[in-house]
Amino acid sequence: MTGRKIGVVVCECGGNISDYVDTEKVRAAIAQEGDVVSSHVQMFACSDAAQQDAIREIREKKLDGIVVCSCSPKLHTATFRAMAERAGLNPYEYTQVNIREQDSWAHTHDREGATEKAIELARAGVAKTALSEPLVRRRVETLPQAVVVGAGIAGLRAAVALSDLGVSVHLVEKATAPGGQVARWGSLFPNDKVGRGLVDELLNEVRRRENIQLYLSTELVEKSGRLGAFDVTLRTATGAVIPLKVGAIVVATGFDPYAPSTGEFGYGLDGVVTLPEFKELLAAHPARLTYRGRDVRTVAYVYCVGSRETAPGSPRTYCSRYCCSATSHIATVVNGLDPSVHQFHLFRDIRTYGKYEALYEKALRGGSVYLRYSEESPPTVTEENGGLVVKVRDQLLAGEEVEIRPDLVVLVTGMVPRANDPLVHALKLPVGQDGFFREVHVKLRPVETVLDGVFIVGASQGPKNVAESVASSLAGVAKTGALLLKGYVDLDPLVARVEPNLCAWCDECTKACPYGAIDRVRQGETEVAEVNGVLCKGEGACVPACPKEAISLLGYSNAQISSMIDALVKEAT
Amino acid sequence: MTAPATSVGRGPRVLVFSTNAISDMGIDLAGSSHLDYPSGVEVIPVPCSSGINPRWILHAIRAGFDGVFIAADGPECSYLSDCVARTGHVVDQAQELLRQNGLDPSRVKTSAICSVCSEPFVSHMRQFTKALAGLASVPGTPSAVAAGAA
Structure with missing residues (x-):
């Protein structure tokens, strides 16, 4: 027992769970856990009525942690974090336990086994929550300015659309003229528009707008700073250096035939x-x-x-x-x-x-x-x-x-990735096995990269026709606009943290971190590692590197994972 | 509709470390597709397989899991281009820890599981649980005690 006051909701999901799992048995078992002071079964935990019940319970019993045993966290983490916030509970003291996709639906012929497993998973959720701590998303300002790299069809369209949204655009083109591959092509499918004509239409729009600055024979050579306020350096063919401050970066560098x-x-x-x-x-x-x-x-x-x-x-x-x-x-x-x-x-x-x-x-x-x-x-x-x-x-x-x-x-001939090593190096862009830039998820987050505030659009991400490139470009614009126009962004606090009393500064974590997110700082007489929460991506590459177990991810600490493992194997009572 | 009440046996206990962004979705898809695998398989999702502490794996085996499977992102990892090598290093370290503690290193396995790799995941689980069933229980764990009592 940790002295926490944790509430547990077990969802039936209208039969999707309760047809294969004895949800009341799960609730009764979890109610026996030391830190659990409230437990309920709901037909649909995500329904408004069930959320209202949970909010009332959190307030009345002054709960300091909540566990919802329902579907995949992919579906409702945001729902229940918002619910926790409405109840006055820190959203990072909520844990979702997947007893649908990873239990009831996977063991449809084993009700007894699925029920035992649900109890164990719920216990692990409680164990994790018992060691959770309130975390605060860090709010940082975002500038309504973007740099678009590449003035081909995708980059030009992105620049015009960003301008329409009120985002100032620095449109950077390495070549001496804009237009990319499409400018050289004649009639295009499906409606026989001429490539040069499409490019000229967009170029006219670009030139009409005061909030788009076009740089030709220019490359992006350096990037530092953070999401919402990147420091970017451009270099022209003559060697002139142009420093910029932008909120986001849209990469539209296209392909090579x-x-x-x-x-x-x-x-x-x-x-x-x-x-x-x-x-x-x-x-x-x-x-x-x-x-x-x-x-x-x-x-x-x-x-x-x-x-x-x-x-x-x-x-x-x-x-x-x-x-x-x-x-x-x-x-x-x-x-x-x-x-x-x-x-x-x-x-x-x-x-x-x-x-x-x-x-x-x-x-x-x-x-x-x-x-x-x-x-x-x-x-x-x-x-x-x-x-x-x-x-x-x-x-x-x-x-x-x-x-x-x-x-x-x-x-x-098909499309191949452009040789863009200096840009890849400057932005630390992830590149896939095929050599094109890599998105976070091809279907779920197709224009986002693991680098917050850096988007990939058009054929730089993979082979696309003109219509698909422009659609991708507008998706990148929508993401950029959503990020910048609010004026601020709340950063996920689930990043690495160093326990300075355990750290002996051996440098292993800095060597393991690919994002340069760990600094060496002085603490009294000694030097220790410190994580830059804005640069840290929270993947945890530093965790196994630390010989002292001084560094861990918030939400996935050594103590939390160990206690989840113990809870999973705990004998059923 | 209600599932049969009789347990068909949960099989060896397997702890799976999945990744939030990719392999956990492949495991979800196995369930959504109603592909059965033994209920002794349980998942803890983490952000990236490169961040798994080898000591968690030793702890899991000592605590009572028969095996640990890392469902990695492989070359699809959106965080790290060298995630495969890093995860391989984690597995090597974990296997060495098991050896040092007198435990069979084959109790740790890894494979890349993509977001639609439901069938490969189920196949891995069936093969891994079968292989683990052929190993002697880890001394001192609940399953060893139960086996001794029987």
């Missing part, structure tokens, strides 16, 4: 080009399809060049997503120019997902011929008597070899 090596599907031969090169060719000659002054009567497209590689150790195992639709669209553009041009598509799988399927159908109706090759037997591109020869084993013809003599071979 895959560059085939010489000889890869004939690349380097006269008449073999990549998809971006073909797009530029069409944009430059919109009236007649010619290549180096020669009329093009037959085109062969080879798909999946630099994508979906399966060789061991290949970094490009991913699908680049946009290329199937882009190539089907290009085929319709060529067909519009001259319907008599023969077009052969050598593909592995066609992935014109969603509404882009219509492009594939349109290309087919326009006379495009699709030949499916297998990964084991890719097409070959060679030169014979001054002309190109493409050979492919068509899967629909039972592997029969088909020979094409095209005027032009287009290698449908």
Whole structure:
């Protein structure tokens, strides 16, 4: 017993829990725990009525901790923390115990076992809460200014949308001109808008706005400070240094087109080009399809060049997503120019997902011929008597070899991550196995990084078409606006903490911390480690490094985890 | 609908350390998909597997767990690009601690469990509990005492 006054709510979840767990038995068992002074079963603990009951109980019995045994903490941690706050209880003295996803639903054929497990999990929740302490979120000011890195389609759109929200934008572009890849492209799917035109529309908007500053031939080279008030340094091509203070950073550095090596599907031969090169060719000659002054009567497209590689150790195992639709669209553009041009598509799988399927159908109706090759037997591109020869084993013809003599071979190349090492280093950006920047969660937090206040948008995060890049860009804007416009942010207090009396300053924790969040400070005659709560990400890499167990995470202290383990194995009474 | 009251046996006791952001969701998904695994498997979620103190693992085995499984984020970890190596180091340290204390180091296992890795998780639990069932009880723990009494 610790002398705490803890309340426990056991949720039936309308049968989702109580059909498989004897909730009343759980309540009765947990009521026997020394620190538990209140215990109830609720049909739905998250309902307004049940929350009101809990708030009344907290106030009347002056509870200093509450445990809710219900569903996954992913669903209702915020709900019950808010409930605790409304009752006047510190939200970090609330613990959610998962007896649904990790108990009742996982042991549907073992009511007795699931009930015993629920009791043990509830005891562990009580043990953790008994050692909890009131924590205060640290409130810091946020500046309504952002730096957007990259002035391609995603960066330009982000800058305009942030400006609309009232956030001042410093738009930084490494190249001499804005627009990125899209500015070089002609007609784009799905509605035949011209890339240059899209970029110019956005550039006009950027130039009209007083709260957007565009920097060309400039790079972001340094970042320090904290979420809401970063100190950022820009450096121009002439070496001039520009210091900025911004609340958030939006990274929209885009992608590089895959560059085939010489000889890869004939690349380097006269008449073999990549998809971006073909797009530029069409944009430059919109009236007649010619290549180096020669009329093009037959085109062969080879798909999946630099994508979906399966060789061991290949970094490009991913699908680049946009290329199937882009190539089907290009085929319709060529067909519009001259319907008599023969077009052969050598593909592995066609992935014109969603509404882009219509492009594939349109290309087919326009006379495009699709030949499916297998990964084991890719097409070959060679030169014979001054002309190109493409050979492919068509899967629909039972592997029969088909020979094409095209005027032009287009290698449908995918997207690869940009070489951005200085930026990665300056921002300490997380990079995934594929080399693109890594989000916290691809579905749940797709534009956030583990670095608070640093967002990744567009194709810098992974292959995307223009529409998807802009959607991602606007998601980043929404997150940035939500962060900056309130004027302040409350930081999660669940970070590492040093017990100075145990610390002997051995430097192991600073070596383990990847975020530079641990400082060496003087305490009386000795030196000890101290955690910077703003920089600490709370992952705990420092915890196993400390030989003295002097450092631990708030909410996951050595004492708390040990006492949870003891509670889990405690004999049932 | 009410589940059968008869316990099918909870099997060996396994403590799983999961991670809040990724592997705990994969374990949740196993339950949401009603994929059964032994009820002797219990989870303590932590922020990142690189932050697990090896001494917690020794404590768990001594206290009565038959094994400890670290459901790591693997290369998906959003905190650390070298999380796999760091977690591997935690496991190595824990196994060394077990050896020093006369305990079988195979009582600790780890694998990356992603947010949709429900089936791999269940498969790991079935294999791990089966392997643990073949080991002798840890002396002094409740299961050893019970086995002695039987």
